[in-house]
Amino acid sequence: MTAKNIVYFDLETQRTANDVGGWDRKRDMGMSVGVTYSTRTGEYSIYSEKTVDGLVDQLRRADLVVGFNILHFDYEVLMGYTVLDLPSQLATLDLMLDIEKGLGHRLKLESIAQATLGVGKTAEGLDAIKWWRQGRLLEIAEYCCFDVKVTKLVHEHGRDNGELFYNDRFSNKQKMTVNW
Numbered sequence: 001m002t003a004k005n006i007v008y009f010d011l012e013t014q015r016t017a018n019d020v021g022g023w024d025r026k027r028d029m030g031m032s033v034g035v036t037y038s039t040r041t042g043e044y045s046i047y048s049e050k051t052v053d054g055l056v057d058q059l060r061r062a063d064l065v066v067g068f069n070i071l072h073f074d075y076e077v078l079m080g081y082t083v084l085d086l087p088s089q090l091a092t093l094d095l096m097l098d099i100e101k102g103l104g105h106r107l108k109l110e111s112i113a114q115a116t117l118g119v120g121k122t123a124e125g126l127d128a129i130k131w132w133r134q135g136r137l138l139e140i141a142e143y144c145c146f147d148v149k150v151t152k153l154v155h156e157h158g159r160d161n162g163e164l165f166y167n168d169r170f171s172n173k174q175k176m177t178v179n180w
Helices: 023-028 049-061 070-078 095-103 109-117 125-133 137-161
Strands: 006-013 031-038 043-048 064-067 092-094 163-167 173-177
Touching: 006 049, 006 070, 006 125, 006 137, 023 070, 031 049, 031 070, 031 125, 031 137, 043 049, 043 137, 049 070, 064 070, 064 137, 070 092, 092 095, 095 109, 095 137, 095 173, 109 137, 109 163, 125 137, 137 163
Parallel strands: 006 064, 064 092
Antiparallel strands: 006 031, 031 043, 163 173
8 A cells, every 4th residue: 555645835935915915915926935745755845936837736646735824825825826726626734724723723833843842943934035035045945844844743743642732922831632
């Protein structure tokens, strides 16, 4: 039997919501870099805007796509490049939405990763946009790869242990149950 292919995914954009006229225009934000990690190959793949079709193809071949806020952000940006309705056509676990459903409020990946794994993000999305404007694609790719790795580690911890931790707004460590 072939192992289940889980593809972890994140992307960074070329433009902010303000640049394109608001959050309802995510498809106009443009992808600067997209990164995946496939459990079948054990490899990261980095995609540019020119190779976005390869990214969409890899997501379509996945048994499950896992990300953080991918249903309402990353997929929306990607749909600026394809006629496919990605949320309805891809088996997806959006960690942020699943956690929000359980807790009743949103958390940042940083809060979960720091409390659960002791690691934080290396930059912010606005840094990636600044780097795009400066032509610093390697920094964007490294940052995006790290976010994919953190997402993978958070998902695996939750799946294997049935729980995650997060820091609440008072910096107190809290526990939550997950069923992945």
